[in-house]
Amino acid sequence: MDLMLDHFYGRIVAKVRECRLSADLEALGTYLRNRGHRSSALSGYMCGAAHLAACIDRGLVSLDGLTADGLQQFARDHVRRCSCPRPRTKGSNFVSVARHFYEVLQERHGLAPAASATRNATPVEMMLARFDEHLRDDRGLREASRETTIRQLERVLGERFGSGPVDLACWIAEEVRHCVVKRTEYSLHAAKQRANAMRSLFRFLALEGESVAHLVSAIPVVRRTRFPGLPRGLSEEQLGQLRRAIDVKTAIGLRAKAIIECLVTLGLRAGEVAALRLNDIDWHAGTLRVTTSKVRRGDILPLPAHVGRAVAAYLRRGRPVTKRDRVFVRHYMPVGQPLHSKDVTSTVTRAFRRAGLRLPSMGAHVLRHTTASRLVRAGVNFKQVADIMRHRDIDTTLIYTKVDWPRLAEVALPWPTAVVS
Numbered sequence: 563m564d565l566m567l568d569h570f571y572g573r574i575v576a577k578v579r580e581c582r583l584s585a586d587l588e589a590l591g592t593y594l595r596n597r598g599h600r601s602s603a604l605s606g607y608m609c610g611a612a613h614l615a616a617c618i619d620r621g622l623v624s625l626d627g628l629t630a631d632g633l634q635q636f637a638r639d640h641v642r643r644c645s646c647p648r649p650r651t652k653g654s655n656f657v658s659v660a661r662h663f664y665e666v667l668q669e670r671h672g673l674a675p676a677a678s679a680t681r682n683a684t685p686v687e688m689m690l691a692r693f694d695e696h697l698r699d700d701r702g703l704r705e706a707s708r709e710t711t712i713r714q715l716e717r718v719l720g721e722r723f724g725s726g727p728v729d730l731a732c733w734i735a736e737e738v739r740h741c742v743v744k745r746t747e748y749s750l751h752a753a754k755q756r757a758n759a760m761r762s763l764f765r766f767l768a769l770e771g772e773s774v775a776h777l778v779s780a781i782p783v784v785r786r787t788r789f790p791g792l793p794r795g796l797s798e799e800q801l802g803q804l805r806r807a808i809d810v811k812t813a814i815g816l817r818a819k820a821i822i823e824c825l826v827t828l829g830l831r832a833g834e835v836a837a838l839r840l841n842d843i844d845w846h847a848g849t850l851r852v853t854t855s856k857v858r859r860g861d862i863l864p865l866p867a868h869v870g871r872a873v874a875a876y877l878r879r880g881r882p883v884t885k886r887d888r889v890f891v892r893h894y895m896p897v898g899q900p901l902h903s904k905d906v907t908s909t910v911t912r913a914f915r916r917a918g919l920r921l922p923s924m925g926a927h928v929l930r931h932t933t934a935s936r937l938v939r940a941g942v943n944f945k946q947v948a949d950i951m952r953h954r955d956i957d958t959t960l961i962y963t964k965v966d967w968p969r970l971a972e973v974a975l976p977w978p979t980a981v982v983s
Contacts, residue, residue: 583615583667590659590666597662598897610655611663616646628673634660684725690715696766706833714759730772735780742782754784794923795932801826807917814893816880818909820872821890825910825926827869828852829933829951832910832926833903838889843873852952861952 590611594604614637617623623636637660667673683691690712697703697711718741722733738760745753764778796804804822809815824835834852842851843865850865873889884891884898890906892899903926910926921928930951937947 582619586663586666586670587611587615589670590663593666594662598892598895603895606655607659607662610657610659613646613656614660614663625667625671625673628664628667630661630664633664636660685728686716686719686723686725689728690719693763693766697762710755711759711762714756715763718756718760730767730774730777733777735776738777738780739782742784746784750784757781757784794921794928795935796826796919796921796928800917800919801932804913804917804919808913809916810875813876813880813882816872816876817890817893818913820869820876821906821909822913822929823869823872825906825929826932827866828863829930831903831930832906835906835926836888836890836901836903839887840877840889841887843870843889845870845874 587608591604591608594607599607614633617636617640618625622640623633634657637657641656664673693715694708694712697708703711719728722737722741723729742753742757742760745756761778761781764774764781767774768778805819808819808822810819821835824830824838825832828850830852837853838850843849844851848865848867848870850863851860852863853860877889881889882891882893882898886898886900888900890901891897892901892905907926910929911924914921914924934947934951937950938944942950
């Protein structure tokens with residue numbers, strides 16, 4: 563470990579060798595290496611930690627009652643007016659390493675944060691907490707969907723009632739209507755989101771016995787053209803180009819291939835791919851259990867052989883060693899942590915760019931559109947397509963009628979021609 567320290571800090575280590583936190587600095591170096599930080603980042607972090615350790619040793623900040631937020635706030639304040647003798651570090655490393663250093667200090671010294679006064683929840687927060695339980699337990703919405711709804715309502719109710727009591731009787735219909743209409747300044751989608759959130763809340767309150775019928779009827783209906791454009795899928799040529807561009811000689815390439823096959827063959831959403839767990843795959847039965855990303859509802863899908871081979875190749879030769887049970891995990895810091903839906907989307911976007919494809923939309927949902935479009939063009943009826951894509955409403959599937967060129971041609975009328983006399 564001393565060799566690594568000498569390599570990374572050089573003269574800085576010599577300055578803090580006698581510091582009472584020198585052993586903690588060595589432990590921090592091990593902690594950061596285990597997280598997967600690269601050597602360049604590790605060097606900057608350790609220089610910042612050496613400066614921070616010197617500040618603690620000089621008594622500029624006390625370990626008694628210290629919290630991660632407190633140590634990071636000290637770093638932000640100190641770096642602006644630092645006049646410490648060398649070695650010192652000015653910059654983002656000094657601030658960003660504070661939380662990592664606190665984790666090590668807490669583990670080694672058993673730091674107990676000072677008791678803080680608990681803030682009482684406001685009436686708005688208590689109401690929304692009940693509503694959130696209703697969305698989770700009664701309607702089965704997942705966390706991401708609930709967060710979007712609650713965030714919309716926090717803004718509306720916070721602007722109207724602040725931290726005071728929620729008196730819905732004093733909320734007139736014109737005010738409710740204005741809350742929705744002013745969101746059209748951003749987009750019709752934003753206005754529709756707010757209208758849906760408010761309507762859902764008022765209906766919940768009506769079930770609880772609140773007199774909110776006048777508020778439900780006051781919410782305007784936001785008209786948006788349903789599915790105004792064509793679904794943006796890939797042609798067979800583009801799909802082949804995408805698959806050929808993946809470098810399966812690397813671990814990240816193996817992960818990209820497995821992700822893309824799950825998206826384009828099974829029609830999964832990005833969040834569903836990110837949420838896949840090892841025990842969701844039944845290798846003997848050849849099935850895959852998927853928990854839909856919109857509601858807490860599971861489905862069992864057949865696992866085609868080529869998709870299974872792609873996933874198995876990644877698990878055997880590409881996946882980092884980790885205690886996590888997610889199928890797809892990070893390969894860079896923090897190594898082994900689960901992917902999120904945005905990481906799946908980024909993987910697809912990078913694959914598009916490597917393949918030289920420049921599309922209007924380059925996210926993961928393009929591959930889901932590709933799956934549905936291929937099924938429709940192959941003559942699969944729309945009820946079966948809806949079942950495969952796990953659409954709760956078959957109307958969602960009807961957008962793909964626009965890509966069924968052979969059947970559209972059957973109903974097209976001949977173009978009228980002018981009669982020349």
